[in-house]
Amino acid sequence: MSEIIIKTERKESKVELPDNLIFGRTFSSHMFEMDYSSKKNGWYNPTIRNLSKMDFSPAAMVFHYGQAIFEGLKAFKRVDGKIGLFRPDKNIERMNSSASRLCMPELDNNFVLHALDELVKVDREWIPTKAGHALYIRPVMFATDPFLGVRPGEEYKFAILLSPVGPYYPEGFKPVPIMVTDKYVRAAAKGVGACKCAGNYAASLMAQREAKAAGYSQVLWLDAIEQKYIEEVGTMNIFIHFEDEVVTPRLTGSILPGVTRLSVIQILKDWGYNITERDVSIDEVAAAYRNGKLKEIFGTGTAAVISSLSRLKYNDLEMKFSEDEAGELGKKLYSEITGIQYGHIKDRYGWMKILD
Ligand SMILES: *Cc1c(COP(=O)(O)O)cnc(C)c1O
DSSP, rough: OOOOOOOOOSSSOOOOSSSOOOTOOOOSEEEEEEEEEETTEEEEEEEEEEOOOOOOOBBBBBHHHEEEEOOEEEEEEEEEEEEESSSHHHHHHHHHHHHHHHOOOOOOOHHHHHHHHHHHHHHHSSSSTTTTTTEEEEEEEEEBOOOOOOSOOOOOOOOEEEEEEEOSSTTSSSOOOEEEEESOOOOOOTTTTOOBBBHHHHHHHHHOOOOOOOTTTTEEETTTTTTTTTTTTTEEEEEEEEEEEEEEOOSSSSSOHHHHHHHHHHHHTTTTTOEEEOOOBBHHHHHHHTTTTTTEEEETTTEEEEEEEEEEEEEEEEEOOOOOSOOOHHHHHHHHHHHHHTSSSSTTTTEEEEEE
């Protein structure tokens, strides 16, 4: 791969971030992009340039047949003043497995790590320094060749965008009400549920809209075949804290393998919790609730890190947890993970990639 061409038109004025950073609304001044052509032997023209519009044919294959995948990770301004990325290698690995499943070209892991570093360095002033703030990084890849036949694309664009973000819950770590849906499914085994591909999110919108209308912030997804086993909550992985066990659904192919999930499993093991990856039915959770053996439920993901449930509605049963305070284990995990990210806590796993 050739060297990255850096075209920065540096404005001398200092970057001024809005006070109230809404997730995903503000973008930094630069982006990374490169193109792929199966005829030109792969990826070419890696460039960091000013963020601006892109030009595509309305026949670009992504608009018709949906070959689009993405990732989400964060860079942090740490307490020692350095910049750190949280487990970026895991995101690139996952992007490559999404690419492979959707017949899209894979990326060179080290080259993308290098591109991430370079882009974040160019826009380092865009990393918010306030507590709980971070720079959200959004890599995305899609098919661009203008062609209306159904086959894998032959031309692709890969881009990386940067978006400064505030804390996911600005009023503090607030538990959210969730509703179990058996009306819709997110993904089926042997499908693309384990990929971060755009179509999965389009498919989930109707359930989310109906949950909102019913007064819930998200849905809890059950398996596609029996509508019995718990899979995910919204766009997060799920953990259920029973009296003597913490359970997260095992990866069956329809569940997105979250980097936060992986990190939480590791931390819980080291803390001596009985953490298991296994099938867990919604009825088992309801029974534990009725017997007083259900302590808390939380979701995990890059954006919110940990998101506790205040309520879980399942048919006529409304399982109730604290409305104003996150569960104990959720809170502990949140401060551990964010502690490692910002550098308050020693990075004993070597998860942070520190930029020099
Ligand atoms: C991104 C995502 C997650 C969380 O993954 P992280 O790597 O922890 O951010 C979980 N479920 C779905 C459906 C997702 O898209």
